[in-house]
Structure formats: structure tokens, C-alpha cells
Amino acid sequence: MHTTSQSSGFNFDTKRFLFDLLHFWWLFAITIPIALATVFLIHRWTLPTYRASISLLIEERGEKMPTGNMMEGFGLTPGQQNMENQMAILTSWDVVKETVDQLDFHLSYFISGRVKHTEMYGSGEPFKVVFDSLHNQILNTPIHIEIINQDQYRLKLNTESASTYNYRLNTSGINLSSINIEQTYRFGEVVDANWGRFKIENTKGTTASNQEMYFVFNHPNNIAAHYKSRLRTYRANESSSIIRVSVTGKNNQKNITFLNQLAKVFIANNLEQKNQIATNTIAFIEEQLGVISDSLFLTGSQLSQFRTDNRIQSVSAKAEYLFNGLQDIEQQLAQHEITKRYYNYLKNYFSDNITGNDVIAPAQYDIENNLLAEQIRQIMELNSQRLRLTYSEDQNLFNRDIETQINIATQTLIKTINSQLDVLNETIARLQATKSKNEQELYTLPETERKLLGIERKFELSNEVYTFLLRKRSESQIQKASNTPDHQILEAAQGNGIIAPNISSNRKNAFLLGLILPLAFVGLRQLLNNKILAEEDINKITDIPVIGQVLHNTKEESNVIQHHPKSVITESFRRVRTRLDYLTQDIPCPVVSVSSSIPGEGKTFCALNIAAALAISGKKTAILGFDLRKPGLNKLVDTKGKTGLSHYLIGKASYDEIKIPHQQENLTIIPSGDIPPNPSELISSEKTQTLMDELKKEFDIIIMDTPPMGIVSDPFLLARHADSLIFLVRQNHSIKKITEQTLKNISDEGIKNVGILMNDLNMKKGYGYGYNYRYNYGYRYTYGHGYYEN
Numbered sequence: 001m002h003t004t005s006q007s008s009g010f011n012f013d014t015k016r017f018l019f020d021l022l023h024f025w026w027l028f029a030i031t032i033p034i035a036l037a038t039v040f041l042i043h044r045w046t047l048p049t050y051r052a053s054i055s056l057l058i059e060e061r062g063e064k065m066p067t068g069n070m071m072e073g074f075g076l077t078p079g080q081q082n083m084e085n086q087m088a089i090l091t092s093w094d095v096v097k098e099t100v101d102q103l104d105f106h107l108s109y110f111i112s113g114r115v116k117h118t119e120m121y122g123s124g125e126p127f128k129v130v131f132d133s134l135h136n137q138i139l140n141t142p143i144h145i146e147i148i149n150q151d152q153y154r155l156k157l158n159t160e161s162a163s164t165y166n167y168r169l170n171t172s173g174i175n176l177s178s179i180n181i182e183q184t185y186r187f188g189e190v191v192d193a194n195w196g197r198f199k200i201e202n203t204k205g206t207t208a209s210n211q212e213m214y215f216v217f218n219h220p221n222n223i224a225a226h227y228k229s230r231l232r233t234y235r236a237n238e239s240s241s242i243i244r245v246s247v248t249g250k251n252n253q254k255n256i257t258f259l260n261q262l263a264k265v266f267i268a269n270n271l272e273q274k275n276q277i278a279t280n281t282i283a284f285i286e287e288q289l290g291v292i293s294d295s296l297f298l299t300g301s302q303l304s305q306f307r308t309d310n311r312i313q314s315v316s317a318k319a320e321y322l323f324n325g326l327q328d329i330e331q332q333l334a335q336h337e338i339t340k341r342y343y344n345y346l347k348n349y350f351s352d353n354i355t356g357n358d359v360i361a362p363a364q365y366d367i368e369n370n371l372l373a374e375q376i377r378q379i380m381e382l383n384s385q386r387l388r389l390t391y392s393e394d395q396n397l398f399n400r401d402i403e404t405q406i407n408i409a410t411q412t413l414i415k416t417i418n419s420q421l422d423v424l425n426e427t428i429a430r431l432q433a434t435k436s437k438n439e440q441e442l443y444t445l446p447e448t449e450r451k452l453l454g455i456e457r458k459f460e461l462s463n464e465v466y467t468f469l470l471r472k473r474s475e476s477q478i479q480k481a482s483n484t485p486d487h488q489i490l491e492a493a494q495g496n497g498i499i500a501p502n503i504s505s506n507r508k509n510a511f512l513l514g515l516i517l518p519l520a521f522v523g524l525r526q527l528l529n530n531k532i533l534a535e536e537d538i539n540k541i542t543d544i545p546v547i548g549q550v551l552h553n554t555k556e557e558s559n560v561i562q563h564h565p566k567s568v569i570t571e572s573f574r575r576v577r578t579r580l581d582y583l584t585q586d587i588p589c590p591v592v593s594v595s596s597s598i599p600g601e602g603k604t605f606c607a608l609n610i611a612a613a614l615a616i617s618g619k620k621t622a623i624l625g626f627d628l629r630k631p632g633l634n635k636l637v638d639t640k641g642k643t644g645l646s647h648y649l650i651g652k653a654s655y656d657e658i659k660i661p662h663q664q665e666n667l668t669i670i671p672s673g674d675i676p677p678n679p680s681e682l683i684s685s686e687k688t689q690t691l692m693d694e695l696k697k698e699f700d701i702i703i704m705d706t707p708p709m710g711i712v713s714d715p716f717l718l719a720r721h722a723d724s725l726i727f728l729v730r731q732n733h734s735i736k737k738i739t740e741q742t743l744k745n746i747s748d749e750g751i752k753n754v755g756i757l758m759n760d761l762n763m764k765k766g767y768g769y770g771y772n773y774r775y776n777y778g779y780r781y782t783y784g785h786g787y788y789e790n
Contacts, residue, residue, distance in 0.1 A: 013526065013536065020522045027521065032514030039510040042501060047116050049500040052255035053246040054263055054493040055236075058086050059486035085385050086487075087233040087243055090266050096231070097224040098269075099262045105223050105254070106167060107131070110142070112212035120213075122253035126206045127153070127187075129215055131198035136164035136173030138195040140222075142214040145200065148184065150207045153200060155191065157181040164195060165219055227258055242490060252495045259493035271485040273384060278480035284345070285473045288338060292469060296462040303455045326438040329431050330461045335468075336428050340421065347417045350379070350410050369420065375413045382406045532734045538756055541740040547583070547726070547755035548576035550606060552762040558605060558636040561612035562664045570613075573606075576726075576757060577613040583724040583753045589696040592703050593718055596728035597710035597742035598735065602759045603728050604632030607705040610726070615667035619700040622659075622668045626718055627707045628679035631672030637662070644673025648691065649682040655694050668699070683717045692721050710742040716749055724753035730760045 089095065107129055109120040127145060131137055140163075144156040158180050164173030176195055185191060187202040196217070227247060236242040245262070249255045386402045532538060535546055550572045557563040561570055584590035594607040604627070611623040625633030628646055642660055647653035653673075660669045676682055695702050704722060706715040719725060725746070729739060746754060 016533070016536075017522060017526055020526065021519070024518060024522055027518035028515065031517045032511060035510035035514035035517075036507065039503075039506045043503055043506070045116055046501055047118065047250050048498040049248055049250060050252035050255055051246055051248045051496040051499045052252060052259055052493050053244055053496055054259040054489065055242055055244050055491035056090075056263060056266075057488050057490045058083060058241050058243055082385075083235065083241065083243070087235075090243075090245065090262070091228065091231045091233055093224065093228060095262065095266055095269065096228045097220070099258065099265045100220055100224045100227065102265065103257065103261055105258075106218055106220065108216045108218055110214050110216070112144075112214060119251045119254075121251050122257070124204065126202070126204050126213070128201045128203045129198050130201065131167075131196065131217075133168040134166065135197035136166050136195070137198070137217045138162050138176065138179075139165050139217050139219050142216055143196075144212065144214040146212070147202070147206050147208055150187075150202060150205055152184055152186055153202075154184050155181065155200075157195075162195070165217070167220070170220070246496070248499060256493045256495060260489075263489050263493075267485045267487050267489070270487055271483060274483050274485070275480050277380075278476050278483065281476045282473055282480070284342070285469050285476065288341075289466065289469050289473070292462055292466045296459070296466050299455065299459040299462055303459045306451065306455050326435060327457050327460055329435045329438065330457065331464055333428060333431050333435070334461060334465050336424055336431070338465075340424050340428070343417050343421050343424065346376070347414060347421075350413060372413070372416055372420065375409060375416060379406060379409045379413060382409065530736050531732045532729055532736055532739060533732055535758060537736060538729060538739075538758070541736060542743045542756075544727070544743060544754050544756050547579035547757055548572060549758045549761050550576070550602075550609075552760050553605070559608055559612050559664070561609050561616055565616070570609075573609045573613040576610060577617065579755065580610070580614075580724070580726070583726075583755050584701075587723050589699060590701055590723040591692065591696075591721055592701065592724050592726060593706050593715065593722035594703060594726045594728065595706045595709045595715040596730070596734070597739045598708050599630075599711065601708070601728045601730040601734055603627075603708070604636055604705050606726070606728055606757060606759055607703050608633065608636055611703040612664055612667060614701055614703070615662075615664055618666065620666050620668075620698070621701050621703065622670060622695055622699045623703045623705065624670045624695075625672035626683065626704045626714070628672050628676055628682065628714070629707055629712065631675065633669065633705050634671050637669050637671065642671055642673075644671035645691075646673035646676045646679075646682065648673070649685060649687045650676070651687075655691070680712070680714055680717065683714055688718075688721060709746065710738050716745075716751075719746075719749065719751050724755065725751055727754055727756050729756055729758050731758060731762060733760070 109125045109127075109129075110117045111120060126147065138157075138159075141157070141159045146154040146156070148154055159176075160178050162176045162179070164176065165171075166173050174194070179195060181193075185200070188199055190197065190199045227249075230248045232246045233243055236244060245259060247255050247259055249258075382402050382405050386406065535549070538544075538546060551569045553560065553569055555564055555567065555569070560567055561573060564570055580592065584592065592610075594603050594610065596603050604625075607623060611621045615621040623633065625631050625645060627633070631644075634640075634644075637660075643653040643657050645658060648655065648658045658670050658673070660671065661667075662669050682688075692702070704718055706718050709715040709727075727743070727746070
């Protein structure tokens with residue numbers, strides 16, 4: 001006989017699992033309707049979330065930008081970088097905030113329900129609020145409106161504390177304490193208080209409304225943060241320059257309005273950036289025109305006055321020749337001076353503005369220097385990307401590389417400008433030398449003619465420069481007017497429907513949850529169960545044979561053999577009696593010990609009925625209550641005032657005095673007697689063996705009711721006097737680990753002829769789901785004289 005150690009860990013029995021599912025079918029009938037009803041209630045009282053989307057066509061700028069040092073390790077092309085940057089710009093805080101400022105989202109209108117509040121927007125609000133943007137308005141506080149009739153309404157405001165905001169100045173106002181207002185106003189009448197100034201108009205001429213409505217002033221930054229957190233951008237595919245932008249929210253019309261306006265702001269900002277070059281160029285030319293116009297007016301007045309005073313209208317041919325040559329030189333000098341001022345302007349502009357927060361867009365004066373123009377364009381493009389990505393607050397992988405490229409390109413540009421200035425200064429010096437030579441020749445002319453020529457020369461020069469600048473300004477204005485944005489709306493914003501809650505998906509999930517919960521309960525119940533439920537559990541931990549199964553006792557009497565000889569449980573004890581013959585074999589007057597691993601497994605009940613079953617078959621049977629720590633036999637059989645084993649073992653009672661004939665024929669009971677302080681010592685004494693010898697002379701079979709073997713050592717002492725052992729296992733009560741260890745101890749002690757009896761088998765409730773019969777067995781441990789009953 002040996003035991004097997006297969007009970008460690010979890011053991012999953014599919015057959016038992018399916019049996020439990022059938023047994024707990026009512027759990028499915030509860031969890032599935034509850035889950036579906038919960039989903040229904042959630043959908044009934046939850047505001048749906050909508051999604052809207054818009055498609056934009058983005059020009060992939062930057063194809064001519066140098067790519068040698070631009071994150072080559074990542075294998076990204078400039079087009080890919082630009083698309084990512086444009087997507088970051090589109091969802092940046094500045095663009096979103098500008099979009100919100102251009103919309104009417106500062107006010108929200110709601111219809112109140114018992115649980116949810118529905119926002120009205122684009123659905124015909126019954127009233128409209130017109131507020132004073134210069135006055136502080138209360139924020140995030142519902143202001144309730146009850147329409148009384150076509151001309152009047154009742155305003156209600158109740159709050160413990162609130163803050164205010166000035167929409168014109170974009171500043172926070174005063175903080176407010178408790179406000180409790182309920183007052184009637186006329187439509188169109190101004191409501192003026194420290195917490196707000198506005199008027200309400202009855203837009204639909206509503207006479208009365210039973211619906212509770214209210215409106216709320218929103219902080220612009222909160223609105224911008226709300227939409228920025230819900231914006232999503234993605235490319236149609238990796239090779240496409242089309243991006244889709246989506247936003248989610250509780251009001252579908254608001255989502256559509258926001259996306260359309262966002263696209264407009266994004267495209268307008270792109271166009272504005274392109275127009276900055278033309279705008280700065282026009283401003284530069286305007287500045288030069290202001291200087292030249294003053295000079296032109298002054299020289300024109302001088303020329304007219306000189307001709308009038310000296311009565312001279314023209315000069316000689318030589319003077320005309322010298323004048324034209326000198327005029328041409330001075331015109332070149334004037335153009336060179338404008339170019340020189342432009343170079344100095346560029347030098348100062350890029351030296352000062354490169355670390356600023358403005359997008360670099362200097363005046364693009366018409367110069368014949370393609371290298372310089374290309375360098376300016378590259379710096380403008382790089383700096384535009386840097387600033388846009390900074391505004392968007394994104395951690396872009398290209399920021400550091402772009403900063404390095406801007407610094408290198410700026411230094412290169414400044415060196416180029418300095419080189420051009422040196423060349424320009426040499427040219428100006430050469431022209432001035434030629435001018436001086438022509439002027440020396442003019443000095444040989446008559447004084448009056450020379451003076452007239454000088455005045456005419458100045459006038460013509462100023463006039464030509466003025467005309468040149470006028471032409472350049474017109475060209476820049478035409479260029480600005482003809483500019484078009486790089487991006488365009490491919491598909492206007494449209495709603496994509498409800499994304500949450502997903503009714504169909506949630507119903508499926510609820511149904512699955514209703515299935516999973518009972519399945520998980522049954523599965524975990526089996527996995528975590530440490531009790532023996534069926535004979536299969538016993539076979540997994542030992543190869544000791546099961547000699548019988550005793551059904552659950554529903555009778556009131558303990559001795560069911562005597563009182564219910566034809567019951568089913570009596571038949572189960574008769575089968576045990578038959579199997580017991582195989583354990584005892586041909587031993588004359590065998591001694592059978594009945595024990596278990598822990599208290600409460602029904603040892604005394606089974607021992608009594610096994611003895612009764614043997615007695616009814618004609619065998620003279622004695623049952624001994626050797627559980628001296630907690631005498632269970634004394635309770636099942638009335639032995640009050642009678643002596644017992646404890647008295648015999650200490651020599652205070654004789655053999656004949658401890659025997660009590662039972663009402664049932666052939667059955668004799670020897671009770672435990674009084675509880676002794678030293679049961680183990682008494683059992684191990686020679687008196688026990690003497691008692692056994694006396695009993696074997698008188699009886700055909702002896703049954704010993706012993707304490708639990710997993711608790712105390714008494715049963716192992718008594719097993720020395722027994723020919724076989726019936727080990728009790730109670731369904732859904734005996735613990736697998738303890739039972740396994742106890743059976744191992746039995747094997748180690750060398751106890752033979754062991755049979756397992758499974759007790760309290762409840763067929764109606766499956767593998768043991770509760771008991772009507774309770775048989776408690778407890779011990780309290782102390783030191784001194786041994787073990788004592790609690």
C-alpha cells in the first residue's frame with residue numbers, strides 16, 4: 001500500500017466542470033440579463049460621442065533643401081519630414097487656439113434631463129445670449145433659464161464660488177463668493193451684475209417651455225485644450241500628401257464646425273507666411289519712397305525757382321552730354337546705395353532676428369544674386385519649421401538638427417553679404433571717381449548753365465529713382481495679390497457617426513461577460529477547491545481501495561440500521577459490511593479500527609452503523625469508544641452515569657462493568673467513560689491489550705471508534721491492536737492535502753489492511769454543496785497532562 005503525490009497544484013476535471021455548469025445553470029440566467037440590462041441603462045443615460053473628419057492636401061515643400069546632414073541615419077526624406085511637421089503645425093496650440101477664438105464656442109447651451117444634459121448647437125436654440133466682451137463673465141457655472149412667456153423669462157444662478165473672465169482683454173477677472181439669484185427679466189433686457197453683463201433674446205418667439213435649459217460661459221483656453229486633446233491626424237498612406245484630421249466630441253455639429261474652421265485657419269496662416277516676404281518688401285520700398293519723395297519735391301522746387309530767376313530753360317549740347325553721363329553714374333550710385341542699404345538691412349535682420357520668436361521673412365529686394373536669394377530661402381524654410389514645431393510643443397527629432405543647420409546657413413549668409421558689400425564698395429568708389437572727373441569738366445562751363453545742369457541732374461535722378469521704386473512696389477503688390485496657399489481642403493468636414501458607446505459591441509461584450517462570469521466562478525471554484533469531492537480525488541492521491549460510499553443521512557436517528565433497516569443509507573452500510581470481509585479475511589474475531597484525518601468526518605456515526613450492520617447479520621459485535629479526548633459514542637448512545645474505557649484502563653471498573661448491551665440484538669457498546677488527562681498513556685498501557693484479549697473471547701468482531709489520525713497519535717497506538725483500518729473521507733469536508741499526508745503516515749507506520757470509506761455522499765447536490773447532517777468534532781490543545789476537550 002502506498003500513496004501518490006498528485007494533488008499538489010491545480011487539477012482541472014473537465015467532467016466535473018461540465019457537471020458543475022449544469023448544476024449552476026441559474027447563474028447564467030442571472031448574470032446575462034443583468035449584464036444586458038446594465039448596458040441598456042448605460043446607453044440610455046450616456047451622451048454619445050461623435051467623430052468628424054476632414055481631408056487636406058498638403059504640398060510637400062522642401063525638395064530643394066540640403067539633405068546631407070538631415071537625420072540620414074533615420075532614412076527619412078525631406079518630404080516625409082515636411083509632412084510630419086505640417087501635421088504638427090496643424091494640431092499645434094496656436095492654430096487650435098486661433099480657431100477657437102474665431103468660433104462662437106465661448107457659450108454653450110444645454111437642455112437638462114434627469115440624468116444627462118444635452119448640448120444645443122446648430123439645432124435651433126430657443127434663446128440666444130449676447131454678452132459684453134469688455135465685462136467680466138462668470139465661468140463654468142450653469143445659468144438656468146425658464147421661459148415664462150414670449151416676453152419674459154426667469155433666470156436662476158446658484159453657486160458657492162466661481163471665477164470670471166474678460167473675453168476682450170483675455171484676462172481673468174475677479175473671484176466670486178456665494179451667489180444665489182432667482183429673478184425675472186424681459187427678453188432683450190440687459191442683465192448687469194459683477195458676475196456678468198449680457199442680454200437674452202427669444203430667437204424663436206417661444207411662449208413657454210417645460211424643459212429646463214441653461215447656458216455656460218467657457219474659458220477659451222479650456223476649449224482649446226479640449227479640442228487639442230481630441231485631435232488626431234494621419235496620412236492616407238505613406239506615399240500620399242493627403243492627411244486626414246479627425247476630432248471627437250459630444251456634439252456632432254460642433255465637431256464639423258471646428259474642423260472646417262481649423263482647416264481655414266491653417267491654410268490662412270500658410271498664405272500669410274508666404275505673403276510676409278511681399279509685405280516686408282513693400283514696407284522696405286515704402287520707406288525708400290518716403291526719403292526719395294522729399295528729395296524729389298525739394299529739387300523740383302529748386303529747378304523751377306532757378307529757371308524763373310535766371311530766365312534760362314536749357315543747357316548746351318556739351319553740357320547735355322556731360323550731364324547725361326553724370327546722371328547715369330549717379331543713377332548707378334543711387335541703385336548701389338539702395339542695394340548696400342538692403343545688404344546692411346539683411347545683415348542686421350539675420351543677426352538680430354535669428355534667435356527671436358518671429359518667422360523670418362525679410363524684404364525680398366530685387367537683386368541679381370541667385371546664391372544670396374537661395375540662401376535666404378533656405379534659412380526662412382528651416383526657421384519656419386523650427387518655430388512651428390516649437391509652438392506645437394512636440395518633441396520633434398529634427399529640432400536639434402534644424403537649429404544646427406540654421407546657425408550654419410546664417411553664418412554662411414552673413415559671410416556672403418560681407419563679400420558682396422566689399423565688391424559693392426569697390427564699385428561705388430570707382431563710380432565716384434568717374435563722377436568727380438565729369439564734374440571737373442562741367443566746371444569749365446558757364447556758371448549759370450552749370451548750376452542749372454546740377455539742379456536738373458538732381459531732379460532727374462530723384463525722379464528716376466522714385467519711378468523705379470514705384471514700379472518695384474507695384475510688382476511686389478501684384479506678387480502678394482497673386483499668392484495662393486500651399487494647402488487646400490480636399491473634402492470638407494463631415495460626421496462619421498457615433499463612436500461611443502458602441503451599442504452592438506457593448507451588447508456582445510455584455511453577453512460574453514454574462515457567460516464568462518459563471519464560467520470563471522465554476523472554473524475557479526474547482527481550481528481553488530481543496531476538498532475531496534469524489535472518488536476520483538481519492539484515487540489521485542492514493543492507491544488504497546475505496547470499500548464503500550455512505551450516502552448523506554437525512555434521518556434524525558444515529559443508528560439508521562436499527563431504526564430504518566430498509567433505507568438506502570442502510571443498504572450502503574450493508575455493502576461496507578460485505579467489503580469488510582475482504583479486509584479481515586479469515587481472521588477469528590477481527591479488530592477493526594475506524595478513523596479519519598480531521599474532526600467532523602463522521603467516524604463515530606459510521607463506526608456505530610457498521611457495528612449495527614454486523615450485529616444484524618448475526619455476529620456478536622462490540623463497539624469501543626476509544627476516542628477518549630472527545631467521546632462521540634457517549635453522545636450517540638445514552639451512557640450517562642455509566643462507566644467506560646477510561647475507568648477500566650485506570651483500574652476503577654471491571655471488564656463486566658463497562659459493557660452495555662444495546663437494544664439491538666448482538667450489539668454491545670463499551671463507552672469512553674470520563675475524559676482522562678492522559679489518554680495516550682492509558683491507551684498504550686497493558687490494560688488495553690488485556691481488554692482486547694477478553695473481548696476476543698466473547699465477541700465475533702470488535703469495532704474501535706478512534707480519534708482523527710491527522711490530529712493526535714492515539715489512533716496509531718490503537719492500530720497496533722487492530723487487524724484492519726477503515727479510513728473515513730467525507731465529501732466536500734476532507735482536505736486533500738491533510739488526507740494525503742495522513743495516508744502517507746499510515747503507510748510509513750506499516751499499517752496494513754486499510755480501506756477508505758467515503759462518507760456523506762450527497763447525490764442531489766452534486767459534489768457536495770452543503771449538508772443537512774452536521775457532526776462537529778473539535779480539539780483544544782494545552783500542556784500539562786495532555787490534550788483536553790474544549
